[in-house]
Amino acid sequence: ESGRSAIIDSSIRVTDNGRESIHRKVFFIFTLYNSSNHNDQLKLGASSPEEAARWIHSFQEAALKGGPRPGNDVACSKSRWQSFRLSSSSESNHNDSIDWTLYPTTKMDRVTSDVVAPSPWTIFGCQNAIWLCVLRLSNWQWGDHPAIMAVGVVDGTSEAIFQTLMSLGPSRSEWDFCFYKGSVVEHLDGHTDIVHKQLYSDWLPWGMKRRDLLLRRYWRREDDGTYVILYHSVVHKKCSPQKSYVRASLKSN
Structure with missing residues (x-):
């Protein structure tokens, strides 16, 4: 199988551009x-976020080694990789994408945060093996909207679960009983878009109108594979807003 190879030296950087739809296929x-x-750049794509993360990590490691010298070349097969374009755009266009590879997430010790340290979350219910928790801060007052968290274990890979949660197609109604239909209103960048979700009214008290949501959706993949x-x-x-729906509001931090 034929392939291509290139020398990666210490001047090479990698930017994660997120998702992009090309000919109705997500890369x-x-x-x-x-x-x-910055005018010297090459855009590449992978079929999954896990594969993209592996290649980004490989390029970063090769660049850290310096170069050029044996062992600093990275090869990729033509059949698995597709170069979408060799861009000559300006530096300002390049900066429109957030380079998450430059900002590693600071992680707390898992044992301390999950087991030893006291949690501000209070469990108030459990349904279908999903624990429901509420967060009420010390300055919380009646009338404020408390933060709600649902915690559960899903049998699947993090990538498969991510793809399932991002889907707005008919398959979503198989597990999201509130979901009627949804669509992407505007694609802002590889990590952010505006989505519209219309919900069924079956789960609401009798006589209440259907709800819909217009949301800015942002995603990222952490270094440890967490989405x-x-x-x-x-x-x-x-x-x-539509007459047959009441536009609901969702806040998150």
Whole structure:
């Protein structure tokens, strides 16, 4: 099988560009660029976030070794990788994407945070093996909206669960009983988009109108393989409230 190889030296940087839809197929994109010349860059894509993360890590390790010298070349087969374009865009366009590889997440000791340290979360219920918790801070007052957390164990890989949670197609209703239909209103960048979700009214008290949500959705993959998905309600000119729905509001931090 034919392939391509290149020398990776200490001037090479990697930017994680997130998801991008190309010919109706989702790819996970990252860009190699020269730190001394941002116009010298190459955009690559992988079919899964796990594969993209492995290649990003390989490029980072090769760049840290310096070069050029034997062992600092990275090879990739033509059949597994597709170069989408060799961009000559300006530095300002390159900076539109957040380089998460430059900002490692500071992690607390798992034993201390999960077992020993007291938690501000209080369990108030359990349904279908999902623990429901509420967070009430010391300055919480009646009328404030408390933060709610659901904790459960799902039998599956983190990548498969991530893909399932990001889906807005008909398959979502197989596990999300509130979900009626959804769509992407606007794609902001590889990690952020605006999504519209319409919900069934079966789970609401009788006589209440259906709810819908217009959300800014942001995601990222941590170095340890953990996925983070955040939602926050927004207003968008392309998706005004509908008469048959009440626009619900969601806050997250």
